[in-house]
Amino acid sequence: MTEKSPLAEFDGRLAIVTGGGSGIGRAIALRYAAGGGDIVVIGRRPEPLEETARMAERFGVRASVIPCDVRDADALTEAIDGVAAEHGRIDALVNNAAGNFVCPAENLSPGGWRAVVDIVLNGTFYATRAAARHMLASGGGAILNVIASYAWHGHPGTVHSAAAKGGVLAMTRTLASEWGGRGIRVNCISPGPTETEGAGAALWPTDEDRRRVLASVPANRFTTPKEVAESAAFLLDPQRAAYINGAVLSVDGGQWLGKVIYSDSSARS
Numbered sequence: 001m002t003e004k005s006p007l008a009e010f011d012g013r014l015a016i017v018t019g020g021g022s023g024i025g026r027a028i029a030l031r032y033a034a035g036g037g038d039i040v041v042i043g044r045r046p047e048p049l050e051e052t053a054r055m056a057e058r059f060g061v062r063a064s065v066i067p068c069d070v071r072d073a074d075a076l077t078e079a080i081d082g083v084a085a086e087h088g089r090i091d092a093l094v095n096n097a098a099g100n101f102v103c104p105a106e107n108l109s110p111g112g113w114r115a116v117v118d119i120v121l122n123g124t125f126y127a128t129r130a131a132a133r134h135m136l137a138s139g140g141g142a143i144l145n146v147i148a149s150y151a152w153h154g155h156p157g158t159v160h161s162a163a164a165k166g167g168v169l170a171m172t173r174t175l176a177s178e179w180g181g182r183g184i185r186v187n188c189i190s191p192g193p194t195e196t197e198g199a200g201a202a203l204w205p206t207d208e209d210r211r212r213v214l215a216s217v218p219a220n221r222f223t224t225p226k227e228v229a230e231s232a233a234f235l236l237d238p239q240r241a242a243y244i245n246g247a248v249l250s251v252d253g254g255q256w257l258g259k260v261i262y263s264d265s266s267a268r269s
């Protein structure tokens, strides 16, 4: 269970978290609530969103759910406009929703490519555009995009996801420079392999897959959703992260550095 934050850094503020019904998105939404902020979680299935909202309400904040597919630009824009109308503010947007699976590029159908690119890249843009219009009108806010390290170093079997996450990284840097002067900070967080509802089944379904993934992490363990959420809270904090814009924070036990071939004990002289 997430503890109440002694900082109360999000008191009186509001964050929208896409994919807030599970895994990393739920952990980020709950951490924001623990800091005193109201939350709105968006995803396709209402039940897990309701569960997150019930958990968040234990912190005494307002929590609401919007069942919506981030690929539907009109519905998403209408939903985000509705949040601004109801709450009178949007302080933070976390673009966390994603779809993923491992597939050799030569076997990936156009439909499979589109599904992932539409959720990850296009969905991020639709939500960002809608929320930023309100942030620009009110003097600013924080946008946090959840990516993965193969956005810059690549990884076999992930061409759809890596291309989409790479696009989100470019979007982050572009908008950080475009909107930085108008009070919006746009940053990325890059979790390492994290045991979540979606990731385990889609990315390391067998024990052998798990072993290989773990071997790629110098810390030799999975990232926890709480670890990602704590770093996300830092980047969303308008005081502590006030001067951080266009950055990528890796929370992955050093996985982004690349596969370790020889450890100290096995290094050859």
Ligand SMILES: CCCCCCC/C=C/C(=O)SCCNC(=O)CCNC(=O)[C@H](O)C(C)(C)COP(=O)(O)OP(=O)(O)OC[C@H]1O[C@@H](n2cnc3c(N)ncnc32)[C@H](O)[C@@H]1OP(=O)(O)O
Pocket: 098, 099, 100, 101, 102, 103, 108, 109, 110, 111, 112, 113, 115, 116, 148, 155, 158, 161, 192, 193, 198, 199, 202, 203, 213
């Ligand atoms: C390798 C190690 C890396 C470690 C770091 C990991 C970094 C990143 C991690 C994550 O992103 S974890 C998040 C994972 N969570 C999810 O994926 C949850 C949401 N996922 C989904 O909703 C689906 O998986 C989806 C397929 C992305 C979208 O669902 P939707 O219902 O819209 O699609 P479908 O109609 O089922 O399929 C659309 C399209 O995609 C093809 N497809 C689906 N699954 C596969 C597969 N396993 N392999 C190949 N192709 C697949 C499907 O056939 C459809 O294509 P067409 O038939 O229309 O051509």
Ligand SMILES: NC(=O)C1=CN([C@@H]2O[C@H](COP(=O)(O)OP(=O)(O)OC[C@H]3O[C@@H](n4cnc5c(N)ncnc54)[C@H](OP(=O)(O)O)[C@@H]3O)[C@@H](O)[C@H]2O)C=CC1
Pocket: 018, 019, 020, 021, 022, 023, 024, 025, 042, 043, 044, 045, 046, 048, 068, 069, 070, 071, 095, 096, 097, 098, 099, 100, 119, 146, 147, 148, 149, 190, 191, 192, 193, 194, 195, 196, 197, 198, 199
């Ligand atoms: N787990 C890991 O190892 C890593 C994860 N990441 C990133 O972290 C983020 C969270 O992943 P994680 O928690 O592991 O995965 P989950 O599968 O647990 O969560 C993904 C969430 O996104 C929502 N979602 C998926 N598609 C859509 C859609 N079309 N519209 C709206 N919501 C959608 C899902 O809800 P619903 O199905 O109800 O729509 C779900 O709540 C993703 O961006 C992922 O790429 C990055 C690096 C590593």
